[in-house]
């Protein structure tokens with residue numbers, strides 16, 4: 530079994546014990562690349578961007594492991610050179626599949642008039658050409674330490690839907706029964722990670738060069754097991770994507 534893992538700090542805690550146990554071959558890559566590898570069959574199970582799952586629902590089976598937040602997520606944010614978000618365009622990282630669509634929905638639902646412009650490059654490069662930028666993952670955590678956070682997509686999503694934002698959901702190709710046991714093992718590994726939070730935070734802080742105090746809050750608040758509200762949120766996201774012509 531080849532198991533995908535986001536090469537982001539948000540997957541560090543849940544995979545920490547699973548990797549130590551060494552029962553699976555772990556393939557680390559970006560959310561976008563994992564989606565491609567899952568589709569081609571190079572890997573058997575992986576978290577993928579939720580939008581990718583929704584767009585391929587007929588071929589994919591979702592599992593419990595997810596990357597979600599019920600309120601602030603800290604790592605999917607619009608950062609700004611300005612004091613506050615004004616009407617000027619927002620650069621949107623091309624690394625995002627899901628939150629780029631969520632932002633589009635949020636902007637329209639709130640009646641904002643900002644243009645959303647896809648942009649490559651680091652947050653520094655994005656903010657050279659634009660006042661505001663949507664960034665995700667480790668890049669967002671680094672960016673929020675330098676620039677002002679003017680929107681947290683987890684928080685905005687809950688404001689609009691009353692539900693948690695599900696950014697990534699684990700999936701396998703339909704009919705792969707053995708993927709379920711990987712999912713069970715990963716969820717157990719996540720729970721064990723939370724029981725050994727001090728150790729995991731210390732190692733992650735050195736590896737990713739991020740403050741331990743931040744990681745403690747970040748790891749504790751991320752939601753990694755999809756329950757009823759997370760599944761409902763995926764359905765709502767799908768409905769809203771249809772409503773806004775994104776799916």
Ligand SMILES: C=C(O[C@@H]1C=C(C(=O)O)C=C[C@H]1O)C(=O)O
Nearest residue numbers: 578604625626627628665666696
């Ligand atoms: C929580 C995050 O959400 C990520 C956002 C994604 C997207 O916008 O496509 C995909 C995977 C998630 O890991 C993060 O990047 O930190």
